[in-house]
Amino acid sequence: MLIKIPNADDKFVDSLKRATGCATGSKAYEKAAAEYAFQVKTIDWQEREIARLQEQIAVRDQLIRGAREAAVCLLEACGQGDLFSDSVPESSTTRRRPVPAGGELGTNFQASPQVGESMDHFLARLGRQGRGDS
Numbered sequence: 001m002l003i004k005i006p007n008a009d010d011k012f013v014d015s016l017k018r019a020t021g022c023a024t025g026s027k028a029y030e031k032a033a034a035e036y037a038f039q040v041k042t043i044d045w046q047e048r049e050i051a052r053l054q055e056q057i058a059v060r061d062q063l064i065r066g067a068r069e070a071a072v073c074l075l076e077a078c079g080q081g082d083l084f085s086d087s088v089p090e091s092s093t094t095r096r097r098p099v100p101a102g103g104e105l106g107t108n109f110q111a112s113p114q115v116g117e118s119m120d121h122f123l124a125r126l127g128r129q130g131r132g133d134s
Contacts, residue, residue: 005029070119077126 005025013025022028113122 066119070123073119073123 008025013028016028016032017023017025020028020031022031113119117125
């Protein structure tokens with residue numbers, strides 16, 4: 001079969017032949033046309049995969065930010081906020097420090113996280129206990 005494409009750029013035809021591994025321009029055009037549908041499906045899949053991975057990265061970044069904030073609160077509660085001053089971001093001066101967990105008789109069980117309790121709820125509960133609320 002002879003495929004004649006007028007105005008075909010010689011450089012483009014040569015690059016198409018190299019990309020397809022064909023010796024002639026007509027075979028290279030034929031192979032490229034035959035693979036077009038597969039390539040479109042592959043690109044569609046790759047775009048969906050990239051979007052899924054970007055979402056996964058965003059979720060993990062959010063988790064890391066939350067863990068970092070929890071670590072800062074924990075270090076502040078322990079009075080050790082200066083230990084990691086280079087690696088842990090400074091907290092805002094308006095944040096109220098949670099009340100330390102220990103009392104006269106040792107660790108207060110209510111100052112421990114409950115099963116299934118999020119870090120935000122735990123820290124909020126610590127803040128309420130420090131003010132005498134329950």
